[in-house]
Amino acid sequence: DDNDDNAMDTYAAAVISSDQLGNTEMRSKLLSVQQIINELPGTHPRDFFSLSLTSLGDASRKRRAMMMNQYSVKNTIHPWFILPRGSEIVMAFGCMRALITREKAFIFDAHKPTIKQQALRISKQIMRRDRFAFRDGEIIFHHNGGKKNKTQFEVIMIEEIVREVCTMYRRRIHLYEPIVNSLMDRVASEAISPSGLHKLVPLKDSLQRFEMNVKGALRCITDLLSNDQDMVDLLLTEKAIAKSENRTLPIELHGNVEMMLEEYARQLSSTLLEIDFMLQRVQSKQDMVAITLDANRNRMIRMNLNLTIGGISLAFATTVAGFFGMNIQHGFEHAEGAFETIVAGSCLLGGGFLGSCYSHLYGSG
Amino acid sequence: DDNDDNAMDTYAAAVISSDQLGNTEMRSKLLSVQQIINELPGTHPRDFFSLSLTSLGDASRKRRAMMMNQYSVKNTIHPWFILPRGSEIVMAFGCMRALITREKAFIFDAHKPTIKQQALRISKQIMRRDRFAFRDGEIIFHHNGGKKNKTQFEVIMIEEIVREVCTMYRRRIHLYEPIVNSLMDRVASEAISPSGLHKLVPLKDSLQRFEMNVKGALRCITDLLSNDQDMVDLLLTEKAIAKSENRTLPIELHGNVEMMLEEYARQLSSTLLEIDFMLQRVQSKQDMVAITLDANRNRMIRMNLNLTIGGISLAFATTVAGFFGMNIQHGFEHAEGAFETIVAGSCLLGGGFLGSCYSHLYGSG
Amino acid sequence: DDNDDNAMDTYAAAVISSDQLGNTEMRSKLLSVQQIINELPGTHPRDFFSLSLTSLGDASRKRRAMMMNQYSVKNTIHPWFILPRGSEIVMAFGCMRALITREKAFIFDAHKPTIKQQALRISKQIMRRDRFAFRDGEIIFHHNGGKKNKTQFEVIMIEEIVREVCTMYRRRIHLYEPIVNSLMDRVASEAISPSGLHKLVPLKDSLQRFEMNVKGALRCITDLLSNDQDMVDLLLTEKAIAKSENRTLPIELHGNVEMMLEEYARQLSSTLLEIDFMLQRVQSKQDMVAITLDANRNRMIRMNLNLTIGGISLAFATTVAGFFGMNIQHGFEHAEGAFETIVAGSCLLGGGFLGSCYSHLYGSG
Amino acid sequence: DDNDDNAMDTYAAAVISSDQLGNTEMRSKLLSVQQIINELPGTHPRDFFSLSLTSLGDASRKRRAMMMNQYSVKNTIHPWFILPRGSEIVMAFGCMRALITREKAFIFDAHKPTIKQQALRISKQIMRRDRFAFRDGEIIFHHNGGKKNKTQFEVIMIEEIVREVCTMYRRRIHLYEPIVNSLMDRVASEAISPSGLHKLVPLKDSLQRFEMNVKGALRCITDLLSNDQDMVDLLLTEKAIAKSENRTLPIELHGNVEMMLEEYARQLSSTLLEIDFMLQRVQSKQDMVAITLDANRNRMIRMNLNLTIGGISLAFATTVAGFFGMNIQHGFEHAEGAFETIVAGSCLLGGGFLGSCYSHLYGSG
């Protein structure tokens, strides 16, 4: 009661509606909770909590908090569910939160530009759908017999939302690939700069969060696939017709929805495999860096050891020379050949030490 | 028989009761086991063990032990269960242990201030419930048609306890996030103080214990969800009515409870994902620290190696100088240009050694 | 046939029997296989193998082998099963191996003092059971209406054996806790003695073996819980009555046994969680030690590097001094201020080298 | 509509057809989507997406992209499915994508030479099949009674495709084995060149991708095995006969297909075990390399330490000699035996330091 300003209670939604002739339209709306309930009288209050919508007020509050404190950035892991209710479907799939009826679909959080763009893409896709012309860089398939694919609006809507998210994920995979590949190539070069290492952490973090989201999507779809009744309940139109005719929908009707969901489950699980494989490669790259650093260190320590041996050989000679350089009479001051003898002797001493060290180091080891 | 002082047999409980008009009241009570049994005649003795309540005497004994010996601190992992019995529900959910009947709920361990506060919050929540005004910083939803939500006291009570714990966990996530984020940011800075490293261990420990508790809560709810009969048995009021009318409750009645539990299962699993992700980030931070330390060490060892090479080059010159500094006649004492020749020669010797070392080190490697 | 001395064929058993009035008695017996079969005619020969009993002869042979060869110590992982047979129950639970009939229970391997003690404790517990006074340091519960708990001897016996093992495990957790806690506290102190490290290995080994045993116990109980028929078959007395009345036991009768087993399953899984958490803490301690060692090493190598730089600065001065100390005329022997100039110059040379090294090391890095 | 050049819409396929007499023929064809639909009228458009065929245009485009940018190489993880449709079977198994009817099989992506070769091998295998002469280097089995094995074309085709892929995988295992074995053998030799280490990463990557593909194949087959209805639906011929006779196929008919698939599932899971084991060996090799590097480093550091001790012992003597070499009168210049005394004394000083260091190092440690 203390916080009832309008922005707090207002939600931006993209409303996609379709008439009988297949004309699809998308409009942006600002709705209060009361208006949402008026439009969708059958929605369960609990579902609003599950959707965890962001009102306009919350959104601007968050934006302000994010500017002030860099650590409060919250990369929420998305909730994933497709819940059939009496006459609506409540759906949260990736960043998309939607309420779908037989004629309309409310896509929420439309104050974000990306969501708005996706809603627009979906509405266009639905319009083009009766011409059946897909082109994802892989196949062109023209199919003009629109009669066979007379699927209902709610099912098409679910498929388009799922497809949008799956396509987004597949596109993201293509973005990660060159990064991971270039990382793997640099393994061979010895000069691993610490700055290069620091790229590993955000890459791994980002891949792991991506993996979690894809896992969430996959689990959501496989949960739905394991429940035949829920799949039948998604057919709002046929459920309404059946209800008006006082019969229940036969469980066999789930076949079409099942085939559709299975395809996206396959797509998602192949995306998941790709991510897993990339993560494994990043991990083995990390292991490799650790071992390469170790091997290089050993090489340097071995060289240092050789140098230390050499240094001590010189120290022998220096010490001998130091003794004879003392201001103390030793009797050889003017002896013939003493200089040469002592220089040669001390060089031999050092050389002998050097030789015995090396023979110990490389002979026995 | 040997330990029957009163404190040992007395338990502090917060009793929440609700009358027909929806007025909810919370009272604190001290009860002996005998009194509990009188109030709840149908409770099975075994359930008391499962609840593993702490009597006032035990609590003060523990507090004393904790003061004397710092290592005996026992952070018990909570038991998690919601067991429908004949006319009661035995519930241990997180730190909350409760016995719920159709009119009353006993929340035990109320000698702890936090438990007492939670019980108070729950009782207030139940009172406000018929106005349906939730505000978790995410959504405000006013719903005045109280008729539809005519759920029974025991179901409301279960939901409120589960909600209390889930909300507590979600709040705790928000506490962990800035800590983990700030830790991740400090990766780039080289000066990783060992004291900073020591913060990783308690953070990881704490996150792991948190994860265990959330997993426990989730398993408890999913176990209940997988058992339709148990969900129906939670409906104490309807069970009593059915019994008085000599019929059994149809299994279909579990729908409402299922929908409620499913929502919290979703909340908990998204909390769990957040924790997993934080743990993964802490782990990759730890890996990163290890590799950064390695890389820095290599840099230092390489520099040390260069210096050693330089030192030995100087040692060559020193040794030569030492030989000529001996008190022994070598014949060049007064030769013209001997000084310059020897200095230049020994410097060339050292410089040549230096050059050959560097060419070996950076030329071939 | 070649090894038929008596000891080889004789087994020590503690026989617990209970009469109608609830008086329980425990006697130690030495039985041959023949005698066991006479007492328990329905036992399947295969079950004897599963129990893998140790005869007196084998026990003394093992003891001797253990003394002679320290590496032959075999810490067998216990077998875990509760198998209902026609008129007996074959049970191997932790260190306890038992054959239970309607009136008697044979607890084998009673030549070990611990087994004997446990059998004694069980027999006392059964006698006290009708007064229902448990006190595990947590709850005292007096219940004198013995009528309600008129459970049969075989079920009581199973519960007591399971309880004995669960209690033993919970007690062991309390022994591990201060050890693990004290280990965690010592993380902060730098002086990690290698002897301290060596305590980690046996602690981890011991915890892992403990975990395996608890997992075995839990799996045994959950397997039984997932098989309603087996739980009904445990009710030997009621099965015998039903058989004499020519009817089969209804499957619904498993409720009591199920409730009992569920409680111990909960206890065991909470014990398991505690162990898992302790193992995780030991593991993170180990990781921490590794990183702390690394960080300390880096600190030492950095200091060594600084010292090497200093040493080479001095070496510059020494080399210059060495050149002027040669017995060769250089012309500055009696020059005014030459001494001061050369000392200052070589110090400046060294100092300049020092400065440029440090600026390279800390300026760019 | 914007991209309708012919190459974009044309797919290379190898068509295998078999007449009643068992004569099998393979022809290469270039088909547009329209032609494929004309030949296989019952195919669902969705299945074309699942197959994700590569048209000739896409193939040449990819080839060009690969040449220009080395990082865009995309080693797609294969999709795996065997989907029975009305009168066709859609199959993607490893690199093979096929549409199978009762008389014909279209193997796509036949613009790749390997696919074409595999299609040829399959068509030959089918022809030889009625003579039943397998020889995989393991068994020769002549069986001329062709009557018993009168399996239908579609089932034979599925088996041959599955067999082709399984055989390919088993052959690849034999290629990996000597590489992994030779890697394991080189563990013992100390001189682990960093270039040798770099072979570990691509080997591990390659094994992991291989493992993923085998897992995909195994999951595909076990999914099919767990669904009896799908296995019956694979029997296109018998389904057509049953349909013409207006009866449904009994579920028991899946036995033959099940037995066939089970064999390949066994083959694949044994291949998987081999890969797992190889991966484990590579991992333990990597661990071993890390520890060996550590142990060698310790050995070198220990030797360096010994040398440093020796160097400082010499430095003692040098310092003493330096003091007596100063141009300052000390009074012993002409003392009898002073030279010998000082040399011996300073040597003793150095030797004493050496001894005390070694006794500290090896005595207490």
Place this chain on the structure above:
Amino acid sequence: DDNDDNAMDTYAAAVISSDQLGNTEMRSKLLSVQQIINELPGTHPRDFFSLSLTSLGDASRKRRAMMMNQYSVKNTIHPWFILPRGSEIVMAFGCMRALITREKAFIFDAHKPTIKQQALRISKQIMRRDRFAFRDGEIIFHHNGGKKNKTQFEVIMIEEIVREVCTMYRRRIHLYEPIVNSLMDRVASEAISPSGLHKLVPLKDSLQRFEMNVKGALRCITDLLSNDQDMVDLLLTEKAIAKSENRTLPIELHGNVEMMLEEYARQLSSTLLEIDFMLQRVQSKQDMVAITLDANRNRMIRMNLNLTIGGISLAFATTVAGFFGMNIQHGFEHAEGAFETIVAGSCLLGGGFLGSCYSHLYGSG
């Protein structure tokens, strides 16, 4: 057709047959595929592939290949299955491959001496079986009433093969135990020779391969246990009788086979636990070695640091002495006490440096 020499088509088999009186006989035979089919007319050709038998020709070819190329050694992971067919049982269990009928059992690969020995042991065991005298070092059990154990030949045969493999595995555990134990004991001793480390890799490899085989055996048995129909189908004799009497076998008959298999499943899973535990211990040993190496290295580096500090202190004195040793007039040549002053001063300089370094190192750290 191209490779029809006799050896290629000849298989060595040990044929165990049993007459009505319980007399068991084992004969070695060389059989061609044609002969095997004549003896076992119902065998499915596919099963021959699954058995993947080695003909005499293949065996000698492999032996030759092994001698020439050491890397081609292929330690095949065994296939594991027990497949009931019409009138035979096809069985591959560990190294044993067998075809079992109601009267005979063909154990293949009998050209290997170990297989032959195992077949002999099995045939003896079957003969002795009616006297029921097992002695596995654990229990002696005499049972002369042979009537009760009137199990059929095929079931006895399966049990004996499974038992043979389980016993072999348990014996192997006993071989591993002292090796692992002795490895664990050597942890404490510092002098970990690199040669000792190299024993870890083959030990781990060997344990992992062993674990895979035991897992395979366990999965094979649990798969069979989860399929009641398959267990009934193993009863060839009763199936034949039922067929001749035109009735089907009731599913309840699987009880005996189930009880038998369950025992071996228990044995195998306890073997598996032992292996897991050993692997964990080897792993923690490896971790421990890594940390011990690290700790020792730190100790050595710290000592090296101390020595470097000492060396530089001496270098101070040497440098000062060097300056005064130059052939340049400094004015103190004949000053009274100059020698003592300079010696003391430079020693103080060095000592002061030493002191400040140590106070920095141990005071602040």
